Amino acid sequence: MALFAVMLLTPLAATALLSLHGFGMYKGIEDVYRLDNYRDILRDSYFYGIFARTFRLALLVTALAVVIGAPEAHILNRMRQPWRSVFLLAALSPLLISVVSRTLGWALLFGSTGLVNRGLVALGLIATPLQFMYSETGMVIALTHVLVPFMVISVWASLQRLDPEVEHAAVSLGASGFATLRKIVLPQVMPGVLSGAIIVFALAASAFATPAIIGGRRLKVVSTLVYDEFLNTLNWPLGAAIALLLLLANLAIIVGCNRLVERRYAQVFE
Amino acid sequence: MSRNGPLALLFHALFVAFTLAPIVIVCAVAFTPQGYLSLPTHGLSLRWFRAIADNSEFVDSFSTSLWLGAVSATIAIAVSVPSALALARYRFRGREALAAVLQSPLMIPQVVLGIAFLRFFTEVGLGGTFAGLVLGHVVIVMPFALRLVLTAATGLEREIEHAAVSLGASAWRTFRRVTLPMILPGLASGWVLAFITSFDEVTMTVFIASPRTTTLPVRLFLYIQDNIDPLVAAVSAALIAVTIVAMVLLDRLYGLERLLVGEGRR
Numbered sequence: 001m002a003l004f005a006v007m008l009l010t011p012l013a014a015t016a017l018l019s020l021h022g023f024g025m026y027k028g029i030e031d032v033y034r035l036d037n038y039r040d041i042l043r044d045s046y047f048y049g050i051f052a053r054t055f056r057l058a059l060l061v062t063a064l065a066v067v068i069g070a071p072e073a074h075i076l077n078r079m080r081q082p083w084r085s086v087f088l089l090a091a092l093s094p095l096l097i098s099v100v101s102r103t104l105g106w107a108l109l110f111g112s113t114g115l116v117n118r119g120l121v122a123l124g125l126i127a128t129p130l131q132f133m134y135s136e137t138g139m140v141i142a143l144t145h146v147l148v149p150f151m152v153i154s155v156w157a158s159l160q161r162l163d164p165e166v167e168h169a170a171v172s173l174g175a176s177g178f179a180t181l182r183k184i185v186l187p188q189v190m191p192g193v194l195s196g197a198i199i200v201f202a203l204a205a206s207a208f209a210t211p212a213i214i215g216g217r218r219l220k221v222v223s224t225l226v227y228d229e230f231l232n233t234l235n236w237p238l239g240a241a242i243a244l245l246l247l248l249a250n251l252a253i254i255v256g257c258n259r260l261v262e263r264r265y266a267q268v269f270e
Numbered sequence: 271m272s273r274n275g276p277l278a279l280l281f282h283a284l285f286v287a288f289t290l291a292p293i294v295i296v297c298a299v300a301f302t303p304q305g306y307l308s309l310p311t312h313g314l315s316l317r318w319f320r321a322i323a324d325n326s327e328f329v330d331s332f333s334t335s336l337w338l339g340a341v342s343a344t345i346a347i348a349v350s351v352p353s354a355l356a357l358a359r360y361r362f363r364g365r366e367a368l369a370a371v372l373q374s375p376l377m378i379p380q381v382v383l384g385i386a387f388l389r390f391f392t393e394v395g396l397g398g399t400f401a402g403l404v405l406g407h408v409v410i411v412m413p414f415a416l417r418l419v420l421t422a423a424t425g426l427e428r429e430i431e432h433a434a435v436s437l438g439a440s441a442w443r444t445f446r447r448v449t450l451p452m453i454l455p456g457l458a459s460g461w462v463l464a465f466i467t468s469f470d471e472v473t474m475t476v477f478i479a480s481p482r483t484t485t486l487p488v489r490l491f492l493y494i495q496d497n498i499d500p501l502v503a504a505v506s507a508a509l510i511a512v513t514i515v516a517m518v519l520l521d522r523l524y525g526l527e528r529l530l531v532g533e534g535r536r
Contacts, residue, residue, distance in 0.1 A: 004349065005371050008409055011386035012378075018389055072285045075278045085527055090286055092530045094293060097513050098470040100487045100494070101506035105292020107498055108299055108307065115295065145292065156531050206379030208473040213494055223381040223473070230385055230477065240389075243382045250379055 019240035029236060037241035047225075047242070054221040055249075057139055057211070058204035064144045065200045069151030070193050074185070076152070077159045088156075095149045103210045106142040107133065110214075134216040142214050143204050150203065151196040158192025159185075191265040198257045202250050222246045293510065300507035302500050318504035328505055331489040335469055338400070338485060342407035343464035346415040347457055349408070351423075354416060355449070358423035373413045383410065384477030391478060398480025406478050410471060411464035418463060418524065422456020459524035466516045470509075 019037055022030035041047045076088055094102060109116045110132035117129035132138035162185065170180040208223040215221065220228070222242060229239030274282070295309075302308050303315030322328050356362070357369055375383065387406045388397070396402035426449070434444040450457075472487040479488050490505055520526055 004409070004412065007405060008371065008375065011390035012382075014389055014393070015382070015386040068285060068288075071278075071281060075274050075282045075285075078274050078278075087282070087286065088531065089526055091289055093517060093526065094289055095530070096466055096470075096517055097293060098472070098487050098490075098506070098509050100472055100491050101296055101509050102292050104490075104494060104498070104502060104506050105294075105296045107494070108295050108503065109292060111498070142292075145288065148289075153531055160531075202377075202379075206381060208381055208476075209491055213491070217495075223379065226381050226385060227476070230388065236385075236389065240385060243379075243385050246379055247382045251377065254377065 015240045016244060018237055019244050021237040023235045023237045037238050038245070040238070041241060041245065050220050050222055050225050051245075051249075053136070053219075054205055054223075054246075057136060057143065057221065058201050060140050061143045061147060061204040062197050062201045064140065065148045065151040066193060066197055068144070069148045069196065070155045070189070072148075073152045073155035073159060074181075074189075077156065091152050092149045094145075099146055099209045100213070102146055103142055103213045106138070106145065107213055110138050133214065134219055136215075136219065138214045139211050139219070139221075142210050143207055146207070146210055147200045147203055150199045151193075154196030154199065155189055155192045158189045162188055191261055194257070194261045194265075198254055198261070201257075202254050205250055205253075206246060296503050296506045297510065299500055299503040302503075304500070307498065307500055307503070318500045319508070321501050322504055322508065325501070327484075328486070328489060331484050331486040332508075334400075334483055335486040338403055338407060339465040339469040342404050342411055342468045343415065343461045345404065345408045346411045346464045347419065347461050349412065350415045350419040350460060351453070351457065354419040354423040354453075357420060358426065359428070372416050375409050376413045380410070380471075380473035381477075384474040387474065388477045398478070398483060400483050402478055403475065403483055403485070406474055407468045407471065410474060411467045414467050415460040415464040418456050418460035418529075419453065422453040422460075426452055455523055459520055459529065462516050462520050462523065463529065466513060466520075469512065469516075 017033075018029075020033045020035065022032050022034060022036060072091065076084060076091065079087065114129065116132060117126075120126045121129065130137070132141070167180055167184055170184045171177075175183070206223055207221070208227065211219075211221040212224045212227070215224065223246065226239045226243045226246070229235050229242065233239075298309055299307060300318055301314040301316070302310040303313055303317065304310075353368065353372060357365065383406070387402070391397045391399070391402040391405075396405070430452070431444055431448055434448045435441075439447065469485075470487055471485070472491050475485050475488050476491060479485060484492075486505070486509065490502060490509070494502055517526060520529055
C-alpha cells in the first residue's frame, strides 16, 4: 500500500523537480533549479494561445454536455421499462469503448465518407461542405460525444433522489408541465448538473487522443503540446512545467467548484 | 409521472443517433470490400480483418494489450482486496488518507501521469519495459478495481465470519472459505472493469510504451495520426468487439446498469 503511494507520488515529485531544470539545444537537460520555464510559458503568446484554446474548448464542451446531457437524463428517467434500461445502456455504454475508436468514428463521419456534410447539405442547412477535421468545431463535437455520458450519469443520479410526490403535488396544484420542470425538478437536480459539469470540464481540459486525432498536428491543446515537447522537441523540463500548470489549473477548478457547489447546495446534500 | 412528449422523443432519437453514429460507422467501414475508406454499399467483405492478421505489428500489440490488461487487473485486485476490507471494516488513523491516495489517479490528468512515469521509469531502468507498463497501469486501474471490491466488502455480513471463527476456523481459512466467496462477484466485476480500463488506456501509455511494448490502442492512435484507412476501422471494430464481450461479462456478474449509474431507487 505504501508502495502504491510511492509509485504515484515519487514520479510526480520528480516531475516537479524536472520542470525547474534548464534545457539547451546542444546541452540537453541542465541540472539547475530555476523558474525560467514557468516564466517563458506565462510570457509567450504561443503557449498562452494554446492554454486559452484548451480552456475555451473545455468550456464549450461542458456547455454542450449540459444542454444535451441533462435533458436526455430527464427524458430517460421518464421512460418506461424496458426502454429505460435499454436506452440508458445505449447512452452510457460508449464510455467503455476505446476513445481512439470513438474518435476514429468522428474522423470518418467528418472526413472521408463525409456523411455529416452530406446530411447537412441534403437537409438544406448548409450550401457548401463545412470543414470539421482539423477545426475547433470538430474537436468540440467529438469531445462532447466522448464526455456527455458523464453528464447523463451525474444528472441521472440526482434525478433518482427526487421524490415523485413533490412533482405530483405541483401538478395537482395546477402547475403546467413546464412550470413543474422549471420550479420543482430543475432546482433539485442542479447539484447533479454542476458536478457533472466539473467532471466534463476537467476531462475535456486534459483530453489527449481526441484533440490529437481531430485537431491534427497544427491545432494543439495543452496535452498534445506536452506530448510534442516530450516526444518531438525533447524539451522535457518545459513539457513538465506545462503539464504541471495543467494539473494545477485542473485541480484548482475541480476543488474550487466542488467547494462552491457544496456550500451553495449544502441543504440538498443532507 | 408524466410521459415524454413528441418533442422529447425526437430529442431522444437525435441523442441516441449522436451517441451511436461514430461507433456504427466504424463497424460499417470495417466491412467494406473496397481498397479505400467507404461504406460497404455493394456487399460485405472480411478482407480488412484478414489484413489485420497479416500485419504483425497490430497482432503483437493486441497480445501485449491482452497480457497487460490481465496482469494489471490481477495485481490491482490483489491490492484492492486487503485495502477494501480494511476500509470497509475499521476506522483507523490514515483511513481517509488511504482512500484518497487510492482514488487520486482519477484527479490527475493522464498526460501528467504519462510524463511522470516516463521520467521515473527511465531513471530506475524500467523505461519502455513491460514491467513499467504494468506498474503504470496498476496505478490507473486501481480506483476502478477498488470501487467495486469496496462495494462488495461494505455489504458483507460480519456475523458469518464470526460464526466461522467461533467454530474454530483459522483466519486464513475463514478468509478463503467464507469471506472470499462472498465478495467474489465484486472481485470478478472489479477485475473486468480494471481490464477494460487498462485495455483502452491510450494517453498515459503513449508516453511509456516502447516500439516493442506498444499496446493496441496506442498503435492504432499512432497509425491514425499518419493515415486513416479501412485497416484502422477493422482494428477498431475488433477492439469494440472485445469491449462488448467484457460488457456482457460485467452485465452477468454485476449488472451493467448498476455499474454505470449505481443503485437505482426503484
